[in-house]
Amino acid sequence: MANIIELHGIIKRYFIGKPNELQVLNGLDIEVPEGEFVSIIGESGSGKSTLMNIIGMLDRPTEGTYSLGGIDTLVQPDVVLSRLRGQKVGFVFQTFNLIGRMNAQKNVEMPMLYNHVPAKERAERAAHLLEIVEMADRAKHQPNELSGGQKQRVAIARAMANDPDVILADEPTGALDSATGRLVMDIFHDLHERYGKTIVLITHNPELAEETQRIITLKDGDIVGVRAGAGHGGRQNAAPTEALS
């Protein structure tokens, strides 16, 4: 299977040329094949947030190459990176980051707005996505009327809006209790198994990481371990059974 993400020799330095110059990533090589559910774990300060910003094209590495879905991203201008971000990557944040004065439906529509999807199609697709995360009955609710788990489900639906190549989840269960956290993880497994989504999960929780197919461990900017995870209930490399319409 082709690699959807290929990172080679990624180095990230801050305060370049100053006395307090800091190297956060020390030349990482990571390849993620299409359809893989991979986790990146590490203590705080290990560089995993920086790595996620680079994968999400919110930040550029100081050195190295990054190809996403066959596109060499680092040579692209910012405007193109914004578009690629909207189309190829779906973000799920620890703190949900829904926009407060818009209802769930409008929040899910947001990425499509920037992808120039016509209004009617936006509404239909948002409704469909909210059904997948079982939030269809809350489509017209404002974020402050939703519980943490419900907000995160809306956020996942939003991440799926433009049918991205990769879902990038940064501590998605970090702000949730274990029961709702479980629910959210189940949705990720569902997206992975039923729709064949490539998911990169960033976490410091080893138990959650264990559910994924592969675990990459970061420490002080270096990859210190790559091993296979147990997978979802032991079912590794489950083949996608249904294409996302």
Added chain:
Amino acid sequence: MNFGDNISQAFTSLRANKMRALLTMLGIIIGIAAVIAIMTVGSSMQNSISDQMQSLGVNNITVYIQQKDDGWGRGGPGMMGAFPGQQQGPGEDDLITNEMLTALREEYPDEIQAYSLSVDVGSGSTTAGSKYAYISIMGANSEYMTANNIDITRGRFVNDQDSDGRRKVAVVSDKLVSSMFGEEDPIGKTIMAVTDSHVGTYTIVGVYQTESSDFGPTTTSDADTQTEMYIPLGTAQKIMGTDGYQMFTIMSATSVNATTFSEQVQSALGKYYSRNEEYEVSTFSMESMVETVTSMLSQVTLAISAIAAIALLVGGIGVMNIMLVSITERTREIGVRKALGATNGEIRAQFIVEAIVICFIGGIIGIILGIILGMIGVQVINSMSSGEGGDMSYGTSVSVNAILLATGFSMAIGLFFGYYPANKAAKLDPIDALRFE
């Protein structure tokens, strides 16, 4: 994200903070309303005043003689007799003669329709039996009536036959009639007129309506009112022993530009006075007066509007201030939008559109408010002027240009004062913005 999406996003965020949006708009509302109200009052006054002056005859050119500037200040009727022993008024040689009028008419046959001629006989009183009234006697030709908008209610005005025959007939005011004759028909009645230099008996042939001029003083007591009594020109000239004029009025053709024609007349008659040491000819036309008054009014309106526009500037700064606050508050939202694929340009456009929408709505409310205020202002001015006995009323005229200008200007303010905050938002680093608490 297209323009329509931007607008709907702007409305969504304004709805989320209605009170703040309204307060932000308030500066724009007040500024626009002030400008529109002032311009409405200004253009209403301008229109009415020029209408009124037009009705007084824009094609009339008044020609008069005045003392030359002798270095003691501008000479004029008010300066006459300022020093003892100095000549009292113009002598017979200084007056405008009939020959000059004839020559002028031959020079400009198409431009000059008629001359309105008058000779001042002096003021005094009339008596008939035990009744009396104050008058000033004016000898006039028949054109004088048209040139001065004299409204004859009974009988007729003095005519050329009266003048040629030096007839002792008179046209008097309705006020004089009501105080001397009451309800009686005055036509054919005789009255005795007495001035400092003249006593005579006149037969009344006509009555004119005294119209309180909008520009002249008006008095309330009928008995004390001095009104004009018109007698034939020839009669007056005989009484005064003169056949010249201190002033006369040219009724020029409507196609003539009165302002330039009055200059031609001044130079044409000026040659008769080139050797005169004391007097020169001056002209005055209602058209140039209308132009002066209109341009003065529009300048005043413009100046006050400019002051009102300062309120608009303050409003614009208010918009910028709130946009900056709003962007700081929504830093995280901006980060999220960027993560979801928004380009810097789209973020900038979003906030500029939001500022423009605030200013546009404020502008519309301001225009409506300004028109209402302007109408009230016009009503107040009308009620004040009618309280003084004048019957002038200004129609409200709202300037369409002012409305278009105000709408455009308010949106330009949104663009101008919205650009800096919007650009600040666009340049935010998405990573920092997402971390912002």
